[in-house]
Amino acid sequence: MNTSRKPSVSRYLYTFLIIWLLWYGFTTSLQPAEWITGAVVAALISFVTVRYFECCDPILFAPKHIVWFVAYFFVFLLALVKANFDVARRVLSPQLPINPGVVKFKTRLKNRFARMVLANSITLTPGTLTVDVVDDTYYIHWIDVKTTEPDAVYREVAWPFERILLKIYGE
Amino acid sequence: MTAIVINIALFFIGLGLFLGLMRFVKGPTAADRAVATDTLSVIGIAGLVLLAYVFGRYIYVDLALVYAVLGFIGIIVIARFIERAL
Amino acid sequence: MNWIFDILYYAGLFLILLGSVFLFLGALGIYRMPDLYNRLQAGTKASTLGAMSTILGVGLVHPQWFVKLFIIVLFIAFSNPLSSHALARASHRSGVKPFLKEGGEDAYAEEVAAEKARETEKSTL
Incomplete structure (x- = not known):
């Protein structure tokens, strides 16, 4: 498994979406503040961990x-x-x-x-x-x-x- | 009926916590104590969720989630420490 | 429609009872087994199913909390075997010998010894 190659943009987006959904599961709240915080956190985490994220290929x-x-x-x-x-x-x-x-x-x-x-x-x-x-x-x-x-x-x-x-x- | 079942379940969970604690006190090496801590934290999570239902407090469920995450990270850190230091 | 929730309610109570019994058995295994690896065996399996079953049972009894409880169950199902693996690996490498009966084999000891030999070879070069 080659992890040093650069991941594509769609890969980033996909990771971001999954982590954002997970955030919704953690908070189970529909308020906009939660969604925005979740988006920021998910963006940070997906930026760091996208190379190791190979569990859920579409x-x-x-x-x-x-x-x-x-x-x-x-x-x-x-x-x-x-x-x-x-x-x-x-x-x-x-x-x-x-x-x-x-x-x-x-x-x-x-x-x-x-x-x-x-x-x-x-x-x-x-x-x-x-x-x-x-x-x-x-x-x-x-x-x-x-x-x-x-x-x-x-x-x-x-x-x-x-x-x-x-x-x-x-x- | 509900109260009886919940009480029996809490009794078993308390007994389990006691036995885990006995192993924690006895355990000859640090690794044995870490194993006891691991099991104790999982039993504790189940007990917290059950108590959340008994007292009707949603905040205990959040507490159980946080405890699950922190307990897992703590066990991993302890395992790394045992691997290097002993 | 109410009878569906009634069935779920009683199924939840049953799951809570079953889970707490397994949690107790896991702790008993932790207490009774002769060495660390057997304790991990008993402790991990029984406490994983016990906690999953208890938490799912509460989720069925109180359906408004089901989503978050389900997330806790998923997290336990993934994290508990991982932490037991980390503990087993760490204690084997730190020198805790597994309890063996006559003729019992410990294949991992050879691997650890070979790895140590490779490391010392590298450091002497």
């Missing part, structure tokens, strides 16, 4: 992607609820059934925002916690290690999410 909101976003949401929600019942089972049982270890795998995603989403999703799914991401290698703390082979870890931990993220963000 092309991602194409209709065929919306289906995948919804699918991702439900897969993630199911995993989150399962993770919580898993935690409840482990915490409440008297002898603490854990067999922890740190394992690693390599991802196929290129987009940095997609990598962050994958890391966050792995943290919130049953029994896994992202310790670090070095280039394309994820280091995962696994509370109940079943395998340490990177490919098997990849299939077990990352595949349900990365399958959908690859559809949205491409390889």
